[in-house]
Amino acid sequence: MVLVSAVRDYVNRMLQDISGMKVLILDSQTVSIVSVVYSQSELLQKEVFLVELIDSISKSKESMSHLKAVYFLRPTSENIQHMRRQLSNPRFGEYHLFFSNMLKDTQIHLLADSDEQEVVQQLQEFYADFIAVDPYHFTLNMPSNHHYMLPAVVDPSSLQHFCDRAVDGIGALFLALKRRPIIRYSRTSDIAKRIAQETAKLMYQQESGLFDFRRMEMSPLLLIVDRRDDPVTPLLNQWTYQAMVHELIGIQDNKVDLRSISNLPKDQQEVVLSSEQDAFFQANMYENFGDIGMNIKRMVDDFQQVAKSNQNIQTIEDMAKFVDNYPEYRKMHGNVSKHVTLVTEMSKIVEERKLMLVSETEQELACNGGQVAAFEAVTNLLNNESISDVDRLRLVMLYALRYEKESPVQLMQLFNKLASRSAKYKPGLVQFLLKQAGVDKRTSDLYGNRDLLNIARNMARGLKGVENVYTQHQPLLFQTMESITKGRLRDVDYPCVGNHFQQGRPQEVVVFIVGGTTYEESRFVALQNASNSGIRFILGGSAVLNSKRFLKDLEEAQRIARTSSSVV
Amino acid sequence: MATRNRTVQYKKHRDALKSVRAPLSSSASGSGGPVIEMVNASFLRSNRPSYTPLSTEEDPGPSSSGAFTIGLPPVWIDDSEEIAANIQRAKVKMAELVKAHSKALMPSFGDGKEDQRAIEGLTKEITDLLRKSEKRLQKLSSNGSSEDSNLRKNVQRSLATDLQSLSMDLRRKQSTYLRRLQQQKEGQDGVDLELNLNENRNRLEDSEFSDVGFNEHQMSKLKQSEFSTLEREREITQVVKSVNELAQIMKDLSVLVIDQGTIVDRIDYNIQNVATSVEEGFKQLQKAERTQKKGGMVMCATVLVILCFIMIVLLVLKELFL
Numbered sequence: 001m002v003l004v005s006a007v008r009d010y011v012n013r014m015l016q017d018i019s020g021m022k023v024l025i026l027d028s029q030t031v032s033i034v035s036v037v038y039s040q041s042e043l044l045q046k047e048v049f050l051v052e053l054i055d056s057i058s059k060s061k062e063s064m065s066h067l068k069a070v071y072f073l074r075p076t077s078e079n080i081q082h083m084r085r086q087l088s089n090p091r092f093g094e095y096h097l098f099f100s101n102m103l104k105d106t107q108i109h110l111l112a113d114s115d116e117q118e119v120v121q122q123l124q125e126f127y128a129d130f131i132a133v134d135p136y137h138f139t140l141n142m143p144s145n146h147h148y149m150l151p152a153v154v155d156p157s158s159l160q161h162f163c164d165r166a167v168d169g170i171g172a173l174f175l176a177l178k179r180r181p182i183i184r185y186s187r188t189s190d191i192a193k194r195i196a197q198e199t200a201k202l203m204y205q206q207e208s209g210l211f212d213f214r215r216m217e218m219s220p221l222l223l224i225v226d227r228r229d230d231p232v233t234p235l236l237n238q239w240t241y242q243a244m245v246h247e248l249i250g251i252q253d254n255k256v257d258l259r260s261i262s263n264l265p266k267d268q269q270e271v272v273l274s275s276e277q278d279a280f281f282q283a284n285m286y287e288n289f290g291d292i293g294m295n296i297k298r299m300v301d302d303f304q305q306v307a308k309s310n311q312n313i314q315t316i317e318d319m320a321k322f323v324d325n326y327p328e329y330r331k332m333h334g335n336v337s338k339h340v341t342l343v344t345e346m347s348k349i350v351e352e353r354k355l356m357l358v359s360e361t362e363q364e365l366a367c368n369g370g371q372v373a374a375f376e377a378v379t380n381l382l383n384n385e386s387i388s389d390v391d392r393l394r395l396v397m398l399y400a401l402r403y404e405k406e407s408p409v410q411l412m413q414l415f416n417k418l419a420s421r422s423a424k425y426k427p428g429l430v431q432f433l434l435k436q437a438g439v440d441k442r443t444s445d446l447y448g449n450r451d452l453l454n455i456a457r458n459m460a461r462g463l464k465g466v467e468n469v470y471t472q473h474q475p476l477l478f479q480t481m482e483s484i485t486k487g488r489l490r491d492v493d494y495p496c497v498g499n500h501f502q503q504g505r506p507q508e509v510v511v512f513i514v515g516g517t518t519y520e521e522s523r524f525v526a527l528q529n530a531s532n533s534g535i536r537f538i539l540g541g542s543a544v545l546n547s548k549r550f551l552k553d554l555e556e557a558q559r560i561a562r563t564s565s566s567v568v
Numbered sequence: 569m570a571t572r573n574r575t576v577q578y579k580k581h582r583d584a585l586k587s588v589r590a591p592l593s594s595s596a597s598g599s600g601g602p603v604i605e606m607v608n609a610s611f612l613r614s615n616r617p618s619y620t621p622l623s624t625e626e627d628p629g630p631s632s633s634g635a636f637t638i639g640l641p642p643v644w645i646d647d648s649e650e651i652a653a654n655i656q657r658a659k660v661k662m663a664e665l666v667k668a669h670s671k672a673l674m675p676s677f678g679d680g681k682e683d684q685r686a687i688e689g690l691t692k693e694i695t696d697l698l699r700k701s702e703k704r705l706q707k708l709s710s711n712g713s714s715e716d717s718n719l720r721k722n723v724q725r726s727l728a729t730d731l732q733s734l735s736m737d738l739r740r741k742q743s744t745y746l747r748r749l750q751q752q753k754e755g756q757d758g759v760d761l762e763l764n765l766n767e768n769r770n771r772l773e774d775s776e777f778s779d780v781g782f783n784e785h786q787m788s789k790l791k792q793s794e795f796s797t798l799e800r801e802r803e804i805t806q807v808v809k810s811v812n813e814l815a816q817i818m819k820d821l822s823v824l825v826i827d828q829g830t831i832v833d834r835i836d837y838n839i840q841n842v843a844t845s846v847e848e849g850f851k852q853l854q855k856a857e858r859t860q861k862k863g864g865m866v867m868c869a870t871v872l873v874i875l876c877f878i879m880i881v882l883l884v885l886k887e888l889f890l
Contacts, residue, residue, distance in 0.1 A: 010569065039829075040826060040832070040835050041729065041826045044722055045726065050718055050719045051838065064716075103574060105577075112578050112581040112582040113585060115582055116589065120582075122573070124574060176569055176570065178569065210572060213570075255831065267832075272830065277828070323814070334830055
């Protein structure tokens with residue numbers, strides 16, 4: 001509840017003291033921020049009868065002075081320019097400005113400059129600068145996510161922009177939670193170090209007054225890690241509901257776009273998957289595919305019962321009861337159709353791409369040992385005609401990440417086979433991935449095969465057997481969370497910024513993954529929080545990845561790296 | 569949840585700038601501070617009953633630094649406010665109705681006819697209010713500019729949600745009242761029936777040698793039960809009528825009301841839709857313009873005009889030379 005309720009509180013406070021008919025004006029980023037936590041009908045209850053984007057509202061000149069304008073924007077220079085233009089030709093009766101992050105003094109002066117008609121009633125900073133997709137999971141939806149993979153010399157301004165947005169988002173999160181954390185970062189990652197240091201500067205030096213909250217006994221922990229420490233998780237195919245929908249179809253701001261699928265009724269072409277509003281989804285979002293099928297069947301049976309009783313109208317009382325229950329019935333109908341459509345579509349995709357077969361090998365590559373068997377399995381799948389290109393690429397990448405050093409000849413063979421089979425494969429992509437996230441670059445022991453304790457643990461797990469072959473993978477984040485819970489996060493791997501020290505176990509931990517999070521990781525966080533270990537974890541990243549997005553980022557980064565190296 | 573209020577700093581800066589600006593602009597506008605003109609739209613309203621957009625100047629020109637026109641809100645806002653007031657009145661009446669229901673259900677010595685009449689009256693008033701509001705609500709839709717139509721649509725939606733919840737509430741209260749009434753009546757009848765049976769048995773024992781026709785006592789009992797049946801039938805038809813009316817209202821309203829949790833309840837979906845529909849409209853307009861330009865009609869018209877000119881020239885020449 002934490003993140004969603006924080007943003008909702010901010011929006012409530014924006015709207016509550018302003019009476020009368022209002023218009024809410026957002027920019028393209030704050031639209032996402034508000035849409036995931038607040039619904040249109042709730043806005044209508046608060047008398048907000050019009051919602052507009054700030055770019056489109058500049059185009060119209062019609063005066064609507066009976067409305068009061070509430071602006072909620074990010075404090076970027078573009079937005080300030082838009083605001084200046086609108087303040088000099090005001091269209092609305094009153095103007096209430098809210099910015100999602102800290103304003104610079106120059107920006108305030110610019111605004112005051114253009115406000116000749118004195119229409120601005122208030123100017124406040126409400127720190128809702130992150131998209132709260134789930135109660136313990138947030139994202140910053142950064143469009144050009146790939147910059148974190150490139151060294152600073154390639155494009156320093158874009159990298160600075162990336163870091164600024166990350167620092168802004170993290171700062172806003174802690175202001176919303178009213179805490180000031182101790183900051184640790186992943187040793188081997190330059191960008192994690194940079195973001196950690198800039199965040200520390202913001203919280204402890206530049207705006208130390210703003211961040212000066214009442215100290216609890218334990219300061220919370222902010223841990224900044226790099227996606228490249230665990231490149232395996234975004235590449236894997238997923239089998240739990242929310243993660244699977246994102247991997248196979250794609251979820252953006254809790255919305256699923258089904259328009260590419262034919263033969264859908266109009267109201268099912270775009271659907272909402274939000275744990276806040278959909279009780280069935282909340283109960284099933286972390287369940288695996290088999291269990292979901294059963295639960296959906298049960299839901300459909302219940303619904304059919306209700307529908308049948310509705311058709312059996314004989315007395316007047318039945319009629320009255322039907323009319324009473326109609327809204328509920330309609331909502332149930334919509335919900336059932338939505339989940340049935342999603343599961344049907346996903347089953348179709350699983351069939352087409354033979355994902356059961358592919359995923360079995362993927363999980364073997366990610367979790368268990370046996371290089372020879374793995375090589376054979378991957379070769380077989382590469383030879384299999386019905387496997388799609390992207391799945392072949394993923395298999396080779398997973399193999400390469402694991403057996404990078406063990407048998408270079410066989411690795412070369414696989415690369416060649418991949419290049420010959422996949423027409424669209426951009427050569428060198430796997431090597432680029434290895435350069436970025438190879439075994440030398442990663443901080444922790446991703447496969448648990450570096451020190452004896454981990455090897456022993458793995459063997460024990462292998463002997464015990466797994467419940468479900470397809471969901472046996474545990475992301476690196478899980479091990480990190482375990483170490484934090486036991487108070488054993490190594491200082492060598494995750495140094496502190498500055499001279500603050502962590503005594504004992506923190507009670508609140510925010511993990512920020514530079515490069516993006518995955519729904520598999522957010523599932524582990526949610527399950528960990530539900531297990532009442534005394535520590536509350538919050539997960540966030542610059543984007544929410546699936547394999548398609550991760551591969552796209554890799555390709556973009558590779559392209560830029562190539563062009564820049566050719567220039568140099 | 570931390571926030572920071574920058575209004576004070578902002579206002580300070582704004583006032584500082586105002587004092588810098590004021591001596592410069594006083595020569596332009598002729599007054600010390602901003603001038604507020606009230607544009608009274610009431611005259612426009614009385615002359616033209618349809619919605620008239622406010623006539624505020626778009627680009628006030630050189631006098632902009634001083635003047636700011638505030639207009640009165642457009643006409644349809646009055647309608648929406650009236651509907652909101654009706655809804656409030658209906659809510660008040662519903663509270664009264666609840667009280668009347670509970671009073672009627674209490675056992676009383678009297679006939680209960682007055683209570684019934686009061687309840688019927690109140691129910692009819694509320695249903696009338698709801699129906700009137702609903703009709704008015706339908707009229708609110710318009711085709712003004714896109715922003716204004718969005719505004720209207722959203723106001724409509726919010727009022728429709730309120731109306732729907734009110735009508736559902738009313739129906740629920742009615743049905744509970746009716747159910748309790750039936751229970752009560754049945755209780756009475758049950759007792760009556762028993763008495764009747766006993767009496768009949770006694771009667772039968774007694775009247776083996778009496779008249780074949782109905783006894784007076786039995787006649788009165790029969791009349792009473794007939795009367796109560798008629799009453800109940802009337803009440804039921806009354807309730808059926810109001811249920812039907814409310815069902816009709818619900819059907820009309822459900823088109824307007826947003827289903828919570830679906831895609832249409834998302835803010836970003838609604839914003840996107842406006843953008844795409846405006847874009848679509850623009851594209852259609854462009855297409856129409858192109859087809860119109862290419863159309864044969866234009867060609868014909870041009871040819872005809874040219875011919876006309878030629879004829880006129882010939883005529884003039886004819887006059888000149890003949």
